[in-house]
Amino acid sequence: MSYSAKDMATGRIIRLADGVESLEPLMAGGRYRCRSCGSALTLRGLKEDSQVAPHFSHTSGGPCPNPGREAELDAELEVVIKFRDRLRKANPGITCTLAAPGDDDPTDPIGLPPALIVCTAPDSTVVVERPGIELPGSGKIRRRITAVRDGHGGAEHVWFLRRDRFQFGKLGTLQVRIDGKDEEHETVAPTEQQEAIAEAGGSVYWLDGQLVQVPYGVHWFLHPVRAKQDWDFPRWRRGEDPRKDWRISHPRPRVGADAWGLVPLPLSALTRTEARFRPAQAHHMMESLARAESARYNWRRNRAFALYKERHQQPASAPAPMPEILPDPEPTQAEPAQPVEPQPLADASPALPPAETEPWWEDVARQIGVDVPPMPSTPPALRPAGEDDSGRDTGACG
Numbered sequence: 001m002s003y004s005a006k007d008m009a010t011g012r013i014i015r016l017a018d019g020v021e022s023l024e025p026l027m028a029g030g031r032y033r034c035r036s037c038g039s040a041l042t043l044r045g046l047k048e049d050s051q052v053a054p055h056f057s058h059t060s061g062g063p064c065p066n067p068g069r070e071a072e073l074d075a076e077l078e079v080v081i082k083f084r085d086r087l088r089k090a091n092p093g094i095t096c097t098l099a100a101p102g103d104d105d106p107t108d109p110i111g112l113p114p115a116l117i118v119c120t121a122p123d124s125t126v127v128v129e130r131p132g133i134e135l136p137g138s139g140k141i142r143r144r145i146t147a148v149r150d151g152h153g154g155a156e157h158v159w160f161l162r163r164d165r166f167q168f169g170k171l172g173t174l175q176v177r178i179d180g181k182d183e184e185h186e187t188v189a190p191t192e193q194q195e196a197i198a199e200a201g202g203s204v205y206w207l208d209g210q211l212v213q214v215p216y217g218v219h220w221f222l223h224p225v226r227a228k229q230d231w232d233f234p235r236w237r238r239g240e241d242p243r244k245d246w247r248i249s250h251p252r253p254r255v256g257a258d259a260w261g262l263v264p265l266p267l268s269a270l271t272r273t274e275a276r277f278r279p280a281q282a283h284h285m286m287e288s289l290a291r292a293e294s295a296r297y298n299w300r301r302n303r304a305f306a307l308y309k310e311r312h313q314q315p316a317s318a319p320a321p322m323p324e325i326l327p328d329p330e331p332t333q334a335e336p337a338q339p340v341e342p343q344p345l346a347d348a349s350p351a352l353p354p355a356e357t358e359p360w361w362e363d364v365a366r367q368i369g370v371d372v373p374p375m376p377s378t379p380p381a382l383r384p385a386g387e388d389d390s391g392r393d394t395g396a397c398g
């Protein structure tokens, strides 16, 4: 017994709690199908003198071969309905309907609750998914994406996932710096389905109470060791290699990212403007992460050159022209996460002014707009691991 069915006449999902006025009784020419197994259903309990409340039963007479899923589908539908009602309440004036794009074959259901089709203006549609417990396979996800694109061209397709073991593959955390402030972002291992959504231009968000988490791609790489560089930075985060760095892909994670980092936002930031679900604030943060990435990249390379130079200083009596190391152009976001090819130093080596009053890497740091602490005249005492690095590392973002 269930209280919802696929309506083969309209392609929509029938929910008996919404009212039965427009529904025909009993088999209705095969109009009603089970959302779990795809079998024909019979609508009972419509008569005024009926002893039972309206419900669907399998026309074959037996129970659904997949009764657990049948109950789950009803429960998932209720979640979507509540979500719809919440949206309508928060955004009076929008239209918000349920549909099941791509779910036309009752013998092969996609396994997603109906999507919410949110029209915020005549030419502005957002299709919102709130999947149930498990995400269907990536083939079925793509079927839904294609159907949404065909039926609602230009619509934003956003997926609100759950922070549970089925939909949230927690990895760890990532230290980041956003607009000059250190923060810690959670990271997840994306599934094939989540990558398929991002690849198709959809948006994946995780809901966590009143928070929403917006993913970006994290691509790990090792800085290549070039000539005249020392990478054994003193006072670096204990046990970590300063060559280990990462690049971001955004505003959506690129397929093949090693992990997804998550920007946390209040859910209201997504829906404040007529339920547009555009995380402009998250995208702004990702741009800040990309700026920090360029500065961090240059700061570490230049630090490696400077360290080598400090250790191989020429005697003051015999000054020799030293190569000036110009900061590299910023690495582009579209670049694959591969080590950068070494470039011959001779390509960028005009002579440096002979007299240096301070370590030249401080000068380089200033050129790229970075604030760095002055070099101590005597080595400072070692600080506990972790205390010293993040500021020096990501501090390069200014």
Ligand SMILES: [Zn+2]
Binding pocket: 034, 035, 036, 037, 038, 039, 058, 063, 064, 065, 066, 070
């Ligand atoms: Zn069934």
